[in-house]
Amino acid sequence: MGNYFQPEIETASQEQIKEWQSERLVKQVKHVYDNVAMYRERMDEMGVKPEDIKGVEDLHKLPFTTKDDLREQYPYGLLAKPLSECVRIQSTSGTTGRRVVAFYTQHDIDLWDECCARAIVAAGGTNEDVVHVCYGYGLFTGGPGLNGGSHKVGSLTLPMSSGNTERQIQFMTDLGSTILCCTPSYAAYLAESIHERGVKDKIKLKAGIFGAEAWTEEMRHDIEEKLGIKAYDIYGLTEISGPGVSFECSEQTGMHVNEDHFIAEVINPKTGEVLPDGEKGELVFTSITKEAFPLLRYRTRDICILSRKKCSCGRTHVKMTKPLGRSDDMLIVKGVNVFPSQIETVLLNKGYAANYQIIVTRVNNSDNLEVQVEMTPEMFSDSVAEIEKNEKELVGALKAMLGIYADVKLVAPKSITRSEGKAVRVIDKRNLYQS
Amino acid sequence: MEVKQISVFVENKVGNLAEVAKVMSDAGISLHAISLADTKDFGVLRLLVDDTYNAANVLRDKGYIFSLTPVIAVATTDEPGSLYDILTIFDEADINLEYLYDVNTGKKDKVYIIFKVSDNVLAQNILKKKGVRIITQEEMSE
Ligand SMILES: [Zn+2]
Numbered sequence: 001m002g003n004y005f006q007p008e009i010e011t012a013s014q015e016q017i018k019e020w021q022s023e024r025l026v027k028q029v030k031h032v033y034d035n036v037a038m039y040r041e042r043m044d045e046m047g048v049k050p051e052d053i054k055g056v057e058d059l060h061k062l063p064f065t066t067k068d069d070l071r072e073q074y075p076y077g078l079l080a081k082p083l084s085e086c087v088r089i090q091s092t093s094g095t096t097g098r099r100v101v102a103f104y105t106q107h108d109i110d111l112w113d114e115c116c117a118r119a120i121v122a123a124g125g126t127n128e129d130v131v132h133v134c135y136g137y138g139l140f141t142g143g144p145g146l147n148g149g150s151h152k153v154g155s156l157t158l159p160m161s162s163g164n165t166e167r168q169i170q171f172m173t174d175l176g177s178t179i180l181c182c183t184p185s186y187a188a189y190l191a192e193s194i195h196e197r198g199v200k201d202k203i204k205l206k207a208g209i210f211g212a213e214a215w216t217e218e219m220r221h222d223i224e225e226k227l228g229i230k231a232y233d234i235y236g237l238t239e240i241s242g243p244g245v246s247f248e249c250s251e252q253t254g255m256h257v258n259e260d261h262f263i264a265e266v267i268n269p270k271t272g273e274v275l276p277d278g279e280k281g282e283l284v285f286t287s288i289t290k291e292a293f294p295l296l297r298y299r300t301r302d303i304c305i306l307s308r309k310k311c312s313c314g315r316t317h318v319k320m321t322k323p324l325g326r327s328d329d330m331l332i333v334k335g336v337n338v339f340p341s342q343i344e345t346v347l348l349n350k351g352y353a354a355n356y357q358i359i360v361t362r363v364n365n366s367d368n369l370e371v372q373v374e375m376t377p378e379m380f381s382d383s384v385a386e387i388e389k390n391e392k393e394l395v396g397a398l399k400a401m402l403g404i405y406a407d408v409k410l411v412a413p414k415s416i417t418r419s420e421g422k423a424v425r426v427i428d429k430r431n432l433y434q435s
Numbered sequence: 436m437e438v439k440q441i442s443v444f445v446e447n448k449v450g451n452l453a454e455v456a457k458v459m460s461d462a463g464i465s466l467h468a469i470s471l472a473d474t475k476d477f478g479v480l481r482l483l484v485d486d487t488y489n490a491a492n493v494l495r496d497k498g499y500i501f502s503l504t505p506v507i508a509v510a511t512t513d514e515p516g517s518l519y520d521i522l523t524i525f526d527e528a529d530i531n532l533e534y535l536y537d538v539n540t541g542k543k544d545k546v547y548i549i550f551k552v553s554d555n556v557l558a559q560n561i562l563k564k565k566g567v568r569i570i571t572q573e574e575m576s577e
Contacts, residue, residue: 196495375444375477375500382442382504382551383533384472384479410477412446413500 005121005153006114009260010315014308017259017316022055024288025263029053029062032294035080038073039063039296059263059286060274065298070100070239079103081292091139092238102238103292109148111289115236115244115258116149122249122256122313123207123232125179127154132177132205134160134168134186135212141242142212146181149244155179162186165193173202180208184215184223184231185423188354189414191226205229211236211243213423214323214341218348220252233322239298240285246320251312254319261289264318265297266306277306283320331426333360334367336404340425343371343406346397350390351379355423357416362430369406371398374413437505437555438572439487443480444500447473455480455499462493467575468549470536483508483538483549485576507550507558508538508570518548521567528561530554538575547575 004010012020030050032039042063043049052061070078079086081103088104104112120131131150135142143161150157158177160168168190171177180187187210194200205227211234220231235255236243245262246255257264262285266275269282283304287294302323311319325339332338344354355374360367373394381387391408398406417424445451452471459466459482468483484490487503494501511517525532531553538547547570552558559569 377500377502380442380444380500380502382440382479382481382502384474387477387479388474410444410446412444412498414498415446 003121003124003126004315005118010118010256010317012260012316014316018056020260021263021288022057024260025056025059025286026050026053028286028288028294029296031291032080032296036078038069038077056263059265059297062286062296064272064284065295067100067239067299067301074099075101078293078295080294081105086292089139090141090144090238090242100239102241104241105291108241108290108292111261112145112241112244113148113152115241115247115261116145116234117152118149118258119209119232119234119244119247120146120149120153120155120179122247122315123179123209123230125150125153125155125207129153129155129178130158130176130204131155131179131181132158132160132168132172134162134180134182134190135243137161141236141238142181142183145236145242145244146209150181165190169194169197169199172205173199176204178204178206180205180227180229182208182210183212184210184219185213185354187223187227187231188219191223192353195226200228203227207232209234209247214344214425215354216341216344216348218345219354222348222354235320235322237300239293239295239300240287241290245285249311249313249315253311254307254321256311256313256315256317256319257306259317262287264306264320266304267299269299269303277308277318280305280324283323331358331360331428333369334404336402338369338402338404342401343398346394346401347371347373350394350397352376352394353413355414355416357424358426360426360428360430367430369402369404370409371406372409372411372416374416375410376413436507436559436569436571438483438508438549438570438575440504440506440549440551441482441484441487441490441494442502442504443482443494445471445478445480447476447478452480455482458493458497458499459484459490462489464490464493468536468538468547470549472534481536483575487572504551505555507552507555507562508575509548509550509562510568510570511546511548512544521548521550521562524561524565524567525550525552525558528557530558530561 033050048061085105086103087106090102092100133143133146137143147157147159187208208229208231224231232248234243234247236245246257248255265284266281267284275281283300283302285298286296303325305321307319347356352373353376357372359370395408465485470481472479533551535550
C-alpha cells in the first residue's frame with residue numbers, strides 16, 4: 001500500500017470509476033457539441049447525436065482528434081468556454097507549422113494541479129518536502145504543472161526552471177531539496193555535474209519525478225544510482241492538460257492514468273479500431289472534466305499498452321506503459337523502423353552515456369544513419385586502439401539491435417544540443433516530408 | 436620516476452587543438468611536449484606540462500575528458516642509432532611499445548624521448564641497468 005493524495009478517488013472500485021466516466025462523458029459530449037463547431041460538424045457528418053452517447057461503452061462512436069486538427073483550429077477553434085472564463089494558456093514547443101495553444105479555466109488548472117499532486121504524493125511527497133522544479137516554466141507545461149501540484153501537497157516549492165546548473169546545485173544543497181522534478185536527460189546531466197563537483201554528500205534528494213521525454217529502464221537505474229534516489233516516471237501532454245495525465249507509483253511498472261479525468265484507449269494506428277487491454281497500439285485520450293479545451297479521442301501518437309492488473313500500491317486506475325515509441329518519431333532508415341529508445345538501450349548497455357544524437361542523411365539515394373555519442377570519463381582511454389575497439393563493439397551491438405549499420409561518431413562531452421533541458425535526439429536531414 | 440602525461444579527448448575539428456593550447460596558456464601553464472594520435476573523427480592529445488595538477492583542474496573545469504598516464508622519459512643524444520638501441524632493449528625484454536614521441540628541449544645536444552610501454556617498472560629497471568638516463572618530472576621542467 002502507498003500514500004495517496006485523494007484516497008477515495010485513487011483507490012475507488014473499477015465499477016465506480018466507470019460510473020464517473022460515463023456520467024462525465026455524457027455531459028462532456030453535450031458541452032463539446034454545443035460549443036465547438038468542429039466537433040458538431042464531425043458528429044453530424046457521422047450521424048452521431050450527443051444523446052447517442054450514454055456511457056463509456058459508446059466512446060468508440062465519437063470522432064478522433066489529431067494534432068493537425070489542433071493546428072488548423074489555432075487559436076480559438078476548439079475553445080469551448082468564453083475567453084472571459086479562461087485564466088491561462090499553455091503551448092507546445094512545436095518544431096514545424098503552427099504551435100498548439102491550450103486554454104484553461106480556473107477549474108481546469110485546479111484539476112491539473114490535483115493530478116500532479118497525486119504524482120508527487122505517489123513519489124513519497126508530503127508537506128515536509130522541498131520540491132525542486134527544474135522543468136521549464138512559461139508556455140511549456142512541465143514547470144507550471146509540477147509547481148501547482150507541489151502547492152496542493154503543501155510542499156515547499158522551488159520554482160527553479162531549467163538551466164543554470166550551478167544555481168540548481170547551490171539551491172539543492174543550501175535548501176535541502178528532497179524531490180527533483182525535471183526531464184530525465186537533465187536529471188542525468190545534473191547527476192553528472194553533482195558527481196563532478198563532489199557534492200553528492202550535501203544532496204538530500206530522495207525521489208525524482210521525470211517526464212516530458214523518452215527514457216529507458218537503464219537510464220532510470222543510472223540516475224537512481226548516481227543520485228541515490230527513486231526515479232518516478234510521469235506522463236502528460238499539453239493538449240490533454242500537461243504532466244500528470246498519468247504517473248508512476250511505488251511499483252514502478254507503469255503509470256496510473258487519472259481515469260476520473262481522462263479516458264484512455266489504445267487503437268490500431270492504421271485502422272482506428274479499439275484494441276483490448278494488453279495490446280500495443282496508439283494511445284488515445286478523452287478529457288471528460290476539462291471545461292475550456294476539452295478534446296474527444298485525441299490521438300497522442302504514443303505507442304503504449306494498457307493494463308488493468310491489480311497494482312500493489314492499492315491504486316485501481318488503469319496503468320499504461322511508458323511510450324514504447326512514437327508513431328511520428330519513428331524513423332524509417334533503409335526501409336527499417338528505428339526507434340531512438342533502441343539506440344539508447346544499446347548505449348547504456350555498452351557503458352556510454354544516454355546523451356546521443358541520431359543524424360539521418362541521404363546521399364545518392366541511400367540512407368545513412370549516424371549516431372553521435374558523447375565521450376565519458378569511463379569510456380575514455382589514453383589508447384586510441386582501445387577507444388576504437390569499444391567503438392567497433394558499439395557498432396556491432398547497434399547492428400544487432402537495429403538490423404542496419406549505423407556509423408558511430410564519438411563527440412566531446414556536453415556538445416549535444418539541449419533546448420529547454422530537452423535533448424534533441426533526432427536530426428533528419430532527408431527532408432522526406434517537405435510540404 | 437615516471438612522468439605524468441595528460442591525455443585529452445578531442446574531436447577532430449578545426450580549432451580544437453588550438454583551443455586546448457589556449458586553455459593552457461590562459462592558465463599560465465607551459466607545454467613541454469604535445470603529441471596527437473588521431474582517427475577520422477577524434478583524437479587523443481598527449482601533453483606534458485610544467486604543472487600537471489593545475490592543468491588537470493583547468494581541463495576539468497572546462498569540461499574536457501582526460502586521463503593521467505604514466506610514461507617514461509629518457510634522455511638521449513641525437514646521434515644516429517640511439518633510439519634503435521633503446522627499442523632493441525625493449526624488444527629483448529619482451530616489453531611492448533605502445534607509442535613514442537620526442538620532446539623539444541630547445542637545446543641541440545639534449546633530446547628527450549617519451550615512451551608508453553606495457554610494463555613501466557620492468558622497462559625502467561632494464562633501462563637503468565643498461566645505463567640509459569631516465570628523466571624525472573622535475574628535470575623535465577628545468
Ligand atoms: Zn500502482
